[in-house]
Every structure is written in structure tokens, then in C-alpha cells.
Amino acid sequence: MHKNAVDALLPVAALIGALLLFGLFVWLGGVSPVETWVLLFKGAFGDWFSWQNTLTRAAPLMLTALCVALPARAGLIIIGGEGALVLGGLAAAALPYLTPLPGNLVGTTLLCLAGFAAGAAWIALAGALRQYRGVNETISSLLLAYTAIAIFKQLVEGPMRDPATLNKPSTRTLEEAIRIGGILGSDVHWGFVIGVVACVALGLWLALTARGFSVRVVGGNPRTAQLVGLPASALILLACGLGGGCAGLAGAIEVAAVHTNANASLIAGYGYAGILVSFIARHSPFAIVPVAILFGGFGAAGSLLQRRLGLPDASVQVLQGIAFVLILASEALRGVDWKAAGERFRRSMQPREVPLSSTVKPT
């Protein structure tokens, strides 16, 4: 029990360490560290407005982080979530071109499903390339992301362009009725809830179901998995499909809740930010939720820091960098037997008897 508490406190201690280091950093720049800390907290979690700010920024990150976490549990390092996200957004914007949608929840659901399917297909493609053609999935998923962005631009600035959008080529705007709105009048849109539900559901799926367990076995040792008769390739494709689907869903939600159409602003780097979130969360879907919120908090706090202290945007990236390096480094301390380490330290401090022969120089 005590050991668990220490393990849980590790990331917290790392965060505190990062804040102290960041305080030193801004102090060297001539800014009061105390004022900076107060503003960081106020900007991220200080009041209801700050919470809304933080949660809105966190919403897309949970889904794009799942695009890294699920394949990772099956043993694949996928970093091309950005591609799945833009294609998901494109699919959602394209659906009304193909078929008239009912102006209610059904229409919105169909949009989301279209986004999910597009993202799932894209990441499953990277998984299939690895399973059947031996192509490294990390490289192929990254390159596929560039391909996806090129396809996206070609269609948005070409055949799908709304001719009324002159200087910012975009697809036709979604009807008000099928967009995704805020939760109970707040600024936080339902995408946040979808993200939390997806994280919890997929976390439970991995932890409790036989299929989820099989995925983890494949990730642990694919040879063993095959030895016990698990369909490794199918399970890897399933994990890739689910992960890619989540990123695609994130794109669809961004289009339906934020952008109202598909345009180049959708390519905002959420897919890449998701990689970081997933690694910090150690690819645990449950841990993704708080990590994404922390990430959103950094964004929100950075905003206030810029406005109040005139600090450049880069300073918040410094804080983020310090925080994530320390969190990852603190992993090395996990499971350390502190009592034994203390004993070792105490012993090392005691004067040792030095063999005489080594102190006498041969003449």
C-alpha cells in the first residue's frame, strides 16, 4: 500500500520539481516566480472559466492519445495519428456531400461514425503494412500522415471547396442542427465527454475482456501469442483500427464542434500532441484522461501567462518540456526500495577501511 502511494506521488513530485525549475528559469529572466506560479494555477484551474478553458483544450488530446496507446499495447509504435485525425475530419465534412443527413442526433452520430471509419482504415493500413509486408509501422504511419494531409488539402482546396470561401479554402459548412454543441450551456463541447467515455471504455476493454487481454498478450510477446493460438495479426489490426478510429473521431468532432467545416486549420498538431500524452500516460487509457487535462491546463495557463506577464509562447513550452522530461525520468525511480537505498547511502558515507597496499606508492 505504502509503495503504491509513493508510486502515485512520483509524477506529482516531478511536476512540483518542474514548477520549481521553471520558477528559477523565469526568475533568471527577471520575472517574479511567485507571480508566475499563481498565474499558472489561476490560468489552468483557478476558476470555472479556467476549467472550461483547460477541458476544451484537453478534449481532442484524449482521442488522439488513444491512437498511440492502443496500438502500443499491441506492441506497435504508431505516431501518425495526425493523418487519421484529418481524414476523420474530412470524412465527416464529406458525408453531407454524399447523402442528406437528418438534422438531429442521428445525423451527428453518422458524421462521427464516418470520421471513425476513415481514421480506423488509415491506421489499420499502417498495421497491415507491418503485419503483411514487413514495413516499419512507426515510419509508415508518419509518412501516411503526410499523405493524408496531402489528400485532405487536395480535396478541400479542389473538388470539395465551397466556392464562397475565397481566401481560406474550406468545405461547405455543416448545418447548425448536426453540429456538436457545448455541455449544458458551457464552452466545453460534448467531445470532451466522448473522449472520457472512450478512454474509460477502452481501458476496461483492455483490462477486463478476453479480447483486450489477447491484445496485451500480443503486445507482450507476439511469438508466445501465436504459440497459444492467438490470431496476432488480426488482433494488431483491431488495436490499430480502434486507435485510428479514435483519432478519426477526434477529427470529426473538431469539424462538428469547432471548425464547422473542414479546412487547413484542422491540421493543428493534435495528432502529434497525442503521442506525448500517451507516452506520459504509459499507454494506459485511464491515465490518458488526467494527463490530457494536465496538457490542456498547460495550454490554458500559457495563454494567461502570455497576456499578463508578456512572456513569449516559448516559455510555456519550456515548462512543458521540463515537466515531461522529469515525469519520464521519474519512471526510473518507480519500484525503488527506498529503505534499502537509504541504507546503501548511509553505508557509502561511512569511512571505509582502505587496504594499506593501495595507499603506498611503489618506489
Add this chain to the structure above:
Amino acid sequence: MTNPLDASRRRSLAQLSALSLASISPWALRQAAAQTPLTIGVIYVGPRDDFGYNQAQAATAAEMKKLPGVKVVEEENVPETAAVTKTMTGMIKQDGAKLLFPTSFGYFDPYMLAMAAKEPAVRFSHCGGMWTEGKHPKNTGSYFGYIDECQYLNGVIAGHMSKSKKLGFVAAKPIPQVLRNINAFTMGARSVDPKITTTVIFTGEWSMPVKEAEATNSLADQGVDVFTMHVDSPKVIVETAAKRGKMVCGYHVSQAKLAPAAYLTGAEWNWSTAYKTIIDAAQAGKPHPNFLRGGLKEGYVKMSPYGAMVSDAAKTMADGIKAKMIAGSFDIFVGGLKSNAGAVVVPKTLKQTDPELEKMNYLVEGVVGSV
């Protein structure tokens, strides 16, 4: 000898009477209100020191900080996503901003328009958006400059200085604002020598330094010896061209510092004219200026000082045209203008203010490239 107590009593009496005067006179009230500073928020899509689009806005914001009764809050690197909605709300709710300048094109629709509908007491001024009477809220507006005038003058200088008669244009996207600059630059150069061509490369991104450097190098390999551009940050293009021993005409702000030996002149924004007009109106409680446009004449754009290598003939010709532009007797898009596909695209001369020009979708004769 004056009794200090007496003096203070007299002062407080004066203050009291002033207060009561203030309460009955709306004029005095407005004066009092003007003393609480007007907080304005400026939002940039990229870094403030990008030697380009964002720096042009940030330099003006820095100038506005010096105005009496004005407080400026800024945020850089704000993407065109929910993040800008949050930044605008933050500026209004946390900083008490009453006037916002969301400067990136993509902030306009849907973010700024949605925020303006929610916050009718706050004024919004957007850079470059097409504010339309009756369609967009009255507390919103847009400002922009006819910078194609400066690009035309860039072209005149480039036309004089080029030896290969091949000019290069590194552009972001084939949208009306960009096409207008490419066309004006080309026409300026061809007014010097009709044999000149401009080769254009679209990178597809507003800010993509790698592609911009590649495009510059590839144009230099093709024999281009004078470059200009329309991307968010011309830094890489200017530096690459200078490294290749070529000349450049700048854009957005002066990049002369980056390559003093290669920098001929440049098309610069001069946003302080627009910012001041908008801020004055807000401080005086006058209606929000909804649609501000201007060129060299109105002081919305300006030219960088000529580099030392620019010939006198080039300066004389460019200054002559500039004087005509300022006098309002010079048209860039004259009737009979042909596209590079050979079709007449401007049947009748178009004045700078003509909305038709904001829908441009062609490249003129002399441009090598396609939309």
C-alpha cells in the same frame, strides 16, 4: 501665509463640486471613463518576431502601448481552433479587454463572428476579412491594405535590377490576396521590360520553411535572379536567396537586416493608421469602423527604403509611379488585361476598391505557373 488645513479643505471642496458637475454632465462622465484605460487584445497566429505577417502586427501593437489610456495584452502562436475562442474569452473575461484584434485570417469565421454575437459590448477588428454590411455584426469590422501597390513597385525595381529577366515568386496558396500580389509584381516588372517573366511556386502552406527554401533554391537553379514572396515569414526565402547571391524584394516588414547586400526594397504593412482609427473610435465612443481599406495614399502600406545597389533609373521610375498612386491617378488592373492562358480577364479598368479584385482567380500574362 496660507493655512495648510484651509488649503486642503478648499481642494476637497473643489473636488466635491467637480464631482457633482461630473455627475450632471455626460461630457465630463465620458472624460472620466476615458481615464480608465482601454484594454485591447492582440492575437497572433505565429511568433511575434517572425520577420513577417505577425511581426508587422506586433510592431504596431507595441506602438499602441505608448498611446495614453491604452493597455495592450497579447498572445502569440494561437492556432485557428477552439484555442482562439478561449484566448478571446480570456482577454474579455480575465483582462477586461473591450477591443480585440484577432489578426489571422482564419480567426474571422466562425470564431470571431461567434464571439462577437456573444459579446455585443466588445469591439472586434479583424485583419483582411470581408466584413459585409447586414451579414456581419456591427461590433465587428475588418481592416486591410492594398499592398499590391507596393508589390507593383517591387516589380518595377526588380525589373530594372534583373539581368536574367527571370523573376521568382514564392507563394503560399493560390488564393485571391496572393494572386493579386503575384500579378501586380509581374506587371510592375513588365512595365520596365515586357520580356520579363515571373515564375511562381506555391508551397501550399502559410509557414513551411523547408518548402520555401526548396522553392527558392529550385528557382535560383532555373536562373531567377530577383525574388519576392507571399508567405507568413519571408525570413528563409530572403536568407536563402542572399546565400545564392540573388536579390530580393521583401514583404510584410523590412527584412533588410537579414540580407543588407541583397535587399532591394520591400512591400510593408503600416497598420498603425488602421489601429489608431479603430482605437480612437473606441475611446471616443464613436461607432466602430467596420470596413477600413487603404493603400499608399491612406498610409496603410509603405515601401522599405531602397538598398544601396538600386540604380537611379529604377528609383526614379518607381518614385514616379508611387507619386501617381498617391495622387490616385494610377491603376494597376487596366482594361484589356490578359491571363497567362491568353483570355481577357479584366475587360474594364478596375479601381483598387473594386470588390471584383478580391475574387481574383487568374495569373496574368508573363507569369509562369498555374492556379
